[in-house]
Amino acid sequence: MIATDATPVGGRWFDGRVEKVTWGQVLARRLRRLHVTDPSADLVGTAARLVGLHAQVASSAELIAAVRTPAYERGDIATALWTDRTLVKTWGMRGTLHLFPAAELPQLVAAWAQRQWPKVNAAWERYHGVNLAVLRQVTEIIGEVLPGKVLTREELLAEIAREVRAPGIEAAVRSGWGQMFKPAAAGGLLCSGPERDRNVTFTSPRTWLPDVPWDEQPDEHTAMAAVIERFLDVYGPATHEDFGRWWGTDAAKARRLFKEHAAVMVQVDIDGATCWSTPAALADLQQNKQNDDAVGVHLLPGFDxxxxxxxxxxAYTVPEGFIDRVSRAAGWISPVLLVDGVVRGVWSHELKNGTLTVAVEPSAKVTAATKKAATAAAGRYGELFDSDVRLTWG
Structure with a gap:
């Protein structure tokens, strides 16, 4: 419901005048802000704008960065993570691995404090084999043993097993989902270290990132306001449910957060849909009304x-009946063919004998102009893999 002059929202009073924008404007701005139509100058800047590069599948993080950053070359992420240490790999939004700008980690850790601990019930305990008390003990031990060290999962397990005698602790720590490590990551006690003999490692970001100003870490309220503002600026306008889904919290908690931080947002009507924006983003939408259509053909990678x-x-970016091809089982997000801001197909790629074959499966018949533009878009992946490109249509 759109607020009226008698409706308080988060301590603010709205006079009933709600600015109106169109979905064309919104999607065009999102493409610009997400560096799809407005390229990024550098890798760390790309990660900052997106509030992290999704890295649950490592190759996706590279492709997400590469299609947005013309200067990006293969190996740049590894250099930023393990040599320059300007990026850090850790569990972030929705409990998934991301690559974040190292300098932004203190702010994110402060914001993660409100959801550091999972909702532990009997089902959760049966699934993971431990209870909340054990999880807290494991987190405390991680905070004690990791500073100044880089340990494999097995080495870290040995440190934990010295103190924790709970049944099932070894299986829980060895789990590839990292559930035992996520509270420590959210608390700024653990991040990924460089691979050692094909084994993942973990370390403390407070010693691994010595140049990060941890002493300037904001309080939880300030940090949360900044995160909401950044989400609405880059991904919005959006609802509290949208934010909750992205951040990794339930709708009720997201609603409370939006009310608590209403000072950073304004209400917007998008073709009849009520959403929230930042004042700056709304002003940008209004100033760019002449560019009110999302245009262009893009091949966006998985988990984009x-x-x-x-x-x-x-509902406005994926055709009806096609969502199962885009958002698949186990949370897998397909690479997509994007035409004028709308998903018009999915694609896959295979590198063999120096040729990169990009196979596109459109959701409906596409024009010759779209095929030509998709071929040009595939050229960026050819540059990345230093290969010829062959485009096929299913």
């Missing part, structure tokens, strides 16, 4: 942020 967030935008 344009598709992941906000969930409420999918």
């Amino acid at each position: 942020p344009y598709v992941i967030a906000p969930l409420g935008h999918r």
